[in-house]
Amino acid sequence: MKLGILLMVSALTAAPSRAEDPQRESPFAERGYYITFMRMPTYKLDDWKRIVDDIHDDGGNLLLLWVGGGFRSKKFPVTWKSNQEHENVRHDFVRDLIDHAHSRGIKVLLSFTPFGYDGVNQYPLDRPELRAIARDGKPVRKFGIGCWGYNLCPSRPESRRFMIEYAREMAFDFYPNADGLMIESSDYAICHCQDCGARFFEREFEFVKQISQEVWAKKPEATVVVYPHYFSGTEVPGFGVRAAKQAFDPRWGLFFTPHSAHLDASLIRQARASLWSDDSPALRRPQNIKAAAQRAKQAGVTGYVPSLETFSFIATEAEEGQARLIGKRQVPLGMTWLSKDHQPYDELPLKINRIAYREFSRNPDLPFDQFRHRLGREILGENATTEDADDLLNLQATFAEERTWCQPSPLVSPERIRAMNEQGLLSPAKKARYRASLDRIRAVERRHRAAKSSGERELHRIAKWVVDQWQNETQELLAP
Numbered sequence: 001m002k003l004g005i006l007l008m009v010s011a012l013t014a015a016p017s018r019a020e021d022p023q024r025e026s027p028f029a030e031r032g033y034y035i036t037f038m039r040m041p042t043y044k045l046d047d048w049k050r051i052v053d054d055i056h057d058d059g060g061n062l063l064l065l066w067v068g069g070g071f072r073s074k075k076f077p078v079t080w081k082s083n084q085e086h087e088n089v090r091h092d093f094v095r096d097l098i099d100h101a102h103s104r105g106i107k108v109l110l111s112f113t114p115f116g117y118d119g120v121n122q123y124p125l126d127r128p129e130l131r132a133i134a135r136d137g138k139p140v141r142k143f144g145i146g147c148w149g150y151n152l153c154p155s156r157p158e159s160r161r162f163m164i165e166y167a168r169e170m171a172f173d174f175y176p177n178a179d180g181l182m183i184e185s186s187d188y189a190i191c192h193c194q195d196c197g198a199r200f201f202e203r204e205f206e207f208v209k210q211i212s213q214e215v216w217a218k219k220p221e222a223t224v225v226v227y228p229h230y231f232s233g234t235e236v237p238g239f240g241v242r243a244a245k246q247a248f249d250p251r252w253g254l255f256f257t258p259h260s261a262h263l264d265a266s267l268i269r270q271a272r273a274s275l276w277s278d279d280s281p282a283l284r285r286p287q288n289i290k291a292a293a294q295r296a297k298q299a300g301v302t303g304y305v306p307s308l309e310t311f312s313f314i315a316t317e318a319e320e321g322q323a324r325l326i327g328k329r330q331v332p333l334g335m336t337w338l339s340k341d342h343q344p345y346d347e348l349p350l351k352i353n354r355i356a357y358r359e360f361s362r363n364p365d366l367p368f369d370q371f372r373h374r375l376g377r378e379i380l381g382e383n384a385t386t387e388d389a390d391d392l393l394n395l396q397a398t399f400a401e402e403r404t405w406c407q408p409s410p411l412v413s414p415e416r417i418r419a420m421n422e423q424g425l426l427s428p429a430k431k432a433r434y435r436a437s438l439d440r441i442r443a444v445e446r447r448h449r450a451a452k453s454s455g456e457r458e459l460h461r462i463a464k465w466v467v468d469q470w471q472n473e474t475q476e477l478l479a480p
């Protein structure tokens with residue numbers, strides 16, 4: 001309770017713009033995050049409520065909650081068999097979580113991929129004849145992130161039956177209080193069989209249209225966000241196949257990303273909601289978040305809803321080609337001071353990006369210096385200097401440098417440096433750059449030894465944690 005009051009007081013005094021109405025000021029009607037819930041098995045309902053509260057604190061009103069493969073389907077147990085440790089598979093709390101989100105003014109869209117990715121890609125383990133066909137004419141190979149399996153051929157009647165029944169079960173039986181769906185077309189594979197091929201997106205669209213109409217029949221105001229691949233007619237990135245050119249119903253919302261679904265001005269004008277989503281808050285730096293928000297504003301989309309993914313699953317396959325990860329639990333951003341069931345979003349390296357998201361989604365043109373000033377004051381107090389704020393940004397940069405979805409920054413992971421060394425990826429120039437980055441963090445650690453506020457103590461503690469990773473034998477790895 002005491003801590004709660006302290007936090008409230010500090011929020012009131014530290015945030016300079018609370019008096020302004022962030023809803024009115026933002027160019028984006030939809031703000032929030034895309035979170036891969038199904039790959040975060042270790043967090044309980046209370047942790048997820050806290051994550052929702054964080055989204056609210058960041059000015060968010062939308063959560064794209066990826067639940068495919070993360071709920072205990074009665075019809076298709078194979079979809080969660082490999083995810084049995086997931087707290088929601090064990091205790092089925094997403095309905096309560098959605099109610100909590102609503103109490104915070106946040107809408108929740110249930111996310112999944114048609115014919116692919118988590119949950120769905122497990123079905124061909126029982127029914128291998130339904131596997132999609134790769135470009136070489138053979139059945140697709142195993143693929144995934146966390147949940148590995150095979151994407152399905154959408155032309156096969158049994159694939160279609162499975163897909164519609166699984167989506168209905170999720171949307172109508174399990175979580176009817178959700179605000180709609182986010183149907184994420186696959187970014188890694190389509191089916192090149194005789195019936196799909198150039199018509200793949202028409203085939204996929206048959207499912208998308210059917211489930212959308214069923215959702216709207218039950219809840220006319222429901223939001224269903226889909227990819228532009230069914231309407232744009234343009235080449236879909238990565239697949240050598242064109243999008244379908246079906247009639248667009250303006251009730252659909254559209255989802256655009258830098259890597260898999262390029263912005264389309266004509267469709268954006270027609271849709272009632274259009275979301276830009278990139279990986280800046282998850283993988284990159286506040287500068288990237290600002291640039292992404294500006295790009296979204298210039299494109300005229302109605303929302304900026306980027307990824308804030310972190311994982312806590314145990315890898316069963318060589319994620320990103322790294323066999324050394326098999327059997328190990330993913331640790332969000334490599335922050336190994338966290339216990340496995342402690343959600344990571346209040347930790348400083350993520351919190352800095354959350355504040356960046358809050359500020360730049362409210363005003364994409366906010367000068368970076370002003371953001372830095374606000375960041376320093378919010379975390380370190382009224383008297384924070386520019387140098388103090390730069391220390392925060394340097395700490396965040398340490399965790400962002402070369403971070404990938406499944407591997408932490410080399411700067412916080414001697415294990416990764418060791419692997420890079422063995423794989424011949426550690427050039428002298430790279431080592432010199434890492435040494436320079438670590439020297440900056442050592443300076444941060446020294447400057448804040450006599451920390452005065454809780455925020456400054458946190459900054460010092462984490463800087464020291466980074467410094468402590470590099471002693472004696474690990475230090476040798478980076479020697480010239």
Ligand SMILES: [Zn+2]
Pocket residue numbers: 132133153154155156191192193194195196197
């Ligand atoms: Zn096919």
